Amino acid sequence: MKKGEIMNEIVLKVPASLRLMSLVRSTIKNYLEIEKVSNSEISKLLSVVDELATNAVEHGYDYDEKDMLVIRVIKETTKIVIEVEDFGIGFQGEGNSKEEGGMGLNIVRKIVDGIDMVKKDRGLMIRVFKYI
Amino acid sequence: MITNFEIIEEEKNGVVVLRVSGELDALVAPQLKDRLIKLMELDKKNFVLDFEGLSHINSLAMGIIRGRLKDIREKNGDIKLIKLNDHITTIFEMVGLDELFQIFNTEEEALNSFN
Numbered sequence: 001m002k003k004g005e006i007m008n009e010i011v012l013k014v015p016a017s018l019r020l021m022s023l024v025r026s027t028i029k030n031y032l033e034i035e036k037v038s039n040s041e042i043s044k045l046l047s048v049v050d051e052l053a054t055n056a057v058e059h060g061y062d063y064d065e066k067d068m069l070v071i072r073v074i075k076e077t078t079k080i081v082i083e084v085e086d087f088g089i090g091f092q093g094e095g096n097s098k099e100e101g102g103m104g105l106n107i108v109r110k111i112v113d114g115i116d117m118v119k120k121d122r123g124l125m126i127r128v129f130k131y132i
Numbered sequence: 133m134i135t136n137f138e139i140i141e142e143e144k145n146g147v148v149v150l151r152v153s154g155e156l157d158a159l160v161a162p163q164l165k166d167r168l169i170k171l172m173e174l175d176k177k178n179f180v181l182d183f184e185g186l187s188h189i190n191s192l193a194m195g196i197i198r199g200r201l202k203d204i205r206e207k208n209g210d211i212k213l214i215k216l217n218d219h220i221t222t223i224f225e226m227v228g229l230d231e232l233f234q235i236f237n238t239e240e241e242a243l244n245s246f247n
Contacts, residue, residue: 018159022136025155025188043188043219050190054158103191103227110226 008035008075016057016067016086025050028073035075041132044111045080049073051104052084052126059089079113079131087123138185139167147178147246149239153185161193168200177209180242184215194229201232210234212242 010031014020025046032042049071056069067088074081109115112128136154143149148171152164168179181197183189201211213235216224224230236242 018157021157021159022155025157040218044222046188047190047219047223050157050188054190054192058158103194107191107223107226 010073012069012071014069014071016069016088018054018057021050021053021057024053024071028071031073032075032080037075037080037132041080041130045073045082045130048082048108048111048128048130049084051108052082052128055104056084056086056088056124079129081127081129083125083127085123085125087120089123137163139164141167144239144243145246147180147243148176149180149182149243151182151185155188156186156193157188157190158192161190161196164193165196165200168196172200172204172207177204177207178246179204179209179211180239181211181213182215182239183213183217183220186217186220189220189223191227194224194227198229198232210246212236212245214239214242 010028012024012027014024028049029042029046032045037045053069053071067086070083070085072081072083072085074083108128112130114129116127118125118127137156137160138153140151140153141148142151150164150167154160156164171179197211204211211233213233215237216235221230221235224233224235234242234245236245
């Protein structure tokens with residue numbers, strides 16, 4: 001990063017708990033409003049964050065709140081990049097809960113313009129971007 | 133942090149109207165599931181879900197509503213949806229739930245559709 005350059009990103013490191021998802025969405029909403037992203041785009045991006053983070057809590061950690069999630073949101077000139085990283089067993093692709101039936105990742109894929117899943121030695125990092 | 137989720141229940145002409153407001157995420161979705169199951173145990177089978185105050189919905193919640201719809205239709209009942217905002221409508225369309233449910237703009241239209 002060059003001196004004087006404004007880094008338009010926020011990084012949230014939170015316990016892997018569904019109880020904190022509202023806080024995560026609220027914080028990211030505030031950030032995107034500051035970055036003057038439209039309300040319509042913000043609603044869609046919050047759905048993306050919620051689906052990815054909930055998947056990580058459920059599949060990465062099996063609801064074990066001792067572990068952490070890292071959520072990064074980056075505002076670039078023409079797009080928003082979202083990264084959700086866990087350090088657990090990792091989301092196994094389409095292995096969504098029976099009740100949810102795989103809808104979560106379908107929603108994410110329909111909203112974003114690109115998705116990349118990086119399997120790590122421990123956990124998974126999903127990076128998506130959406131043009132705005 | 134607790135989400136601002138709330139369900140207000142009302143009965144009109146034998147139809148249970150559930151006004152669901154706030155953020156329906158994976159944390160609180162089981163509350164809606166439990167409420168619907170308890171009402172079904174009381175032999176209620178016709179429901180209107182009023183989403184006017186709903187700002188966010190998670191896929192787990194949509195899966196729960198879809199699952200209950202199947203159970204209720206097997207008992208010759210139904211779940212109708214009203215007052216979805218643009219975002220919720222878009223999300224429903226993305227996963228095809230707009231074709232599964234009857235969706236109305238007003239409560240009156242939904243209630244009349246049970247007759």
